[in-house]
Amino acid sequence: MYIPEYHAKEILAQYGVTIPDGGVARTVAEAEDRARALKAERFAVKAQILAGGRGAAGGVVMAPTPSAVGEAAGRLLGSRLVTAQTDAEGEVVERIYVEAAIETAHSLYLAFVIDPTGARPMLLGSARGGVEFEAEAQADPSILETLHLAHDGAIDEAALGGFLERLGVPEAARAAVHALIAATVRAALRNDALFVEINPLVITPAHDAVAVDAKMILDDNALFRHPEFETTAREAVRDDYERIARENDLNFVRLEGNIGVVVNGAGLGLATNDMIADAGGRPANFMDIRTTATSFQIARGVELLLSDPGIKVLLVNVHGGGMTVCDTVAEALNFAYSRSDRRVPVVFRAAGQNADWARSIMKDRRLPHENATSMRAAVTRAVAIASGKGA
C-alpha cells in the first residue's frame, strides 16, 4: 500500500522526524490560506498522487508568495500528472501539499528497505539526493551506500557512524541525521513498512536534518494489525475493477488488450499472458484466482471482463488442484453469462482436478465456447478470434 507524501510525513513526524511546516489543500483558497499561515519566505507546492517522479514531471512548484501558491495550486489541482512511475494516463491531482521551502546545504538520499536474501532491514543512502538520484544510481551504483540492521531493526552505533561518514554528513549535523534515521527506522518497524524513502533528506545551513520529501509502502499483509490504515487502504486502490476483484479474492490487473483472461495461480497467469503476447495477441488483464475464491466470487471477475466492451474473447486457462477445481470455474462462467446479455466467445482449457466435469458443465449450459487441450492451442485460438480471424 502506497502512502503519499503528506501522509508519510505525518507518520514520520509522529516518531520524531523533522518535516517542513505545511499542510494539505484541496482548493486554491485553502492553498493560499495554508501559505499565509506558514509565514515563510518561499513555498513549495506539491501534487499528492499515488506515485513518485513528481519533481521531474512538474508536480512540484516553488512559489515566492501566498498568491503565487494559489496560482500554482490552480494549475495543479484537477490536472493529470504523468510521471515516470504512473501509467500513460497519469493521475488526477486531487490534493496538494503546501509547505515552507527549506534552505539547503546538503541533499541526501535515505531509504529503509528489506533485504530479502539477508532477511534483515537495510538502509540505503547517498550523498547525491534529489530528483535525479534514481537515474544516477542506476548509471553509477557506487554512489549508493548500504547499512544492514539487525533482524529486529536494532542499529549498530559504530556501523551507523561509518555510514554517516560515507554519506559525507558534516560533523556538526551528525547528531541530527542520526536522530532522523533512528526515528525513521522506528516508524518503519511500528507500521510494518516495507519501504520508506526520504529524498531529499536536507541538511540545512544551521545543521538541522529535515525530511523534505517522503513516501512509504506498508505491508498489505500486516493490515490486520493496523486498523488505523483501513481507509487509506481503500483509497489506495483507485481502479474500480481492481477493487471489486480484490474484494472477491481475485488478483486482477487491468491491461490494455482485447483478450480477457481467467486463470488460477499467479505463475500460470503470467505464463498465459507471456504466451498471448508471444503469439501477437494482447491480454486485457492479468488474473490470479486465489485458492479460497468461490464460484460466485470468480463470477464477479468474469462479469468485470464481460462489462468491458473492448473484450472480444475470453481465454480460460485453469489447472485444477488443491481447493480450486475446474468445475468451480465452469460454474462461475455459467453464472456470469446467465446474468449478462453479451455472448463473448470462450476458449476453454481445463486440466487437472475435475477437468472433464468442467467441460461437461460448459457443454450442458450451452456456453459459447470451444475446448482446447493445450495452453498453446488455447492461446492460438484466442488470439485468432480476437483479431477477427476466428470463424
Place this chain on the structure above:
Amino acid sequence: MAILIDSDTRVLVQGMTGRAGTFYTDLAMRYGTECVAGVRPGKGGSTHVGLPVFNTVAEARSDTGANASLIMVPPHRAADAMIEAIEAGIGVIVCVTERVPVMDMLRVKAALDGSESVLVGPNSQGVLSPGLCKIGVMATRDAAPGAVGIVSRSASLTSEVVAQTSALGLGQSTTVGIGGDPVHGLGFAQTLELFRTDDDTRAVVMIGEIGGTEEEEAAAYLSKTDYGKPVIALVVGRHAPAERRMGHAGTLAMMGARSAAQKAQGLADAGAIITEDADAVAPAVQKALRGG
C-alpha cells in the same frame, strides 16, 4: 530416494483442526503420507481425523517421533507456529499459509539461523515426493514417481509441469514450492544443491518469475558448480507490465532485481536450458535426458 521427504517422513500438522487443516490432512493420509499428530493449543488430548492432538509441537514430537511439520494456521499466527516448530527441532517445516507479514518472517529467519531445520515457504504449495510422501496442498492426480526434480515459485505452473512430465513417462522425484513471498525459507540455489546429490533425480526443472533475486542467486550457484545434470528453466512474466505504480521499481533495480528476460539470460549464461513457454518444458526435459 527423493529429497527432503520420503517414506521415512512422519508428519505433524500445525492447525490440523481447522477447515483447511482437516481437509488436507485427510487428503495427505489417503495419498499414503504418514501423518502422526496434530497440534492445536487448547485441544491437546483430543483426537481429530483419527490422529492424536497435542497442545505443543514439542509434545507431539516427543510422543510420536514426528520429523516434519505442515503449517496451516492463519497468517497472524504463522510466524509463531514456524518458530515453535524450529525450536522443537522439527527437521522439515512446510508453511503453506499465505499473506504472512514480512516483518514476521524476519523473526522466523532469525530463529532459523543456526538451527537444524529446513523451512519451505510460507505461501508455498508444499513438497511432494510422488508415491512416498505429500506435505502440502498440491494436486496429486497427475503426479508419478520418476526422474525429474521440480523447484518452483508457482503452484499452478508446477501442476502444469507435473502433468506434462508424467504424460511423457518421465515422472518426478520431488517437487518443491519455494513460495511466492519475498522473505522465505529454502531458495532455488539450496534446492538445486539438494537435487544435485539425489540419485533419483536425473534432470531439474526450475520455474521462476519476475520479482526478487532468487533466479540471480540460482544462476550464481550454477555458474560455480559442476552440476552434472540438465537444468531446464522457465521464467514467466516477460510481458508483465513493469511494477511502476508502486513507485519503488527503481529501488528494486538498485537492489539487483532484474526483468524476466534478464533472469532467463543469466540462467542461460550459467548453463541452464531456457524454455520460452510452459508447454515447452517437458519436451525440453525429454530432449535433454535423451541427449545425455
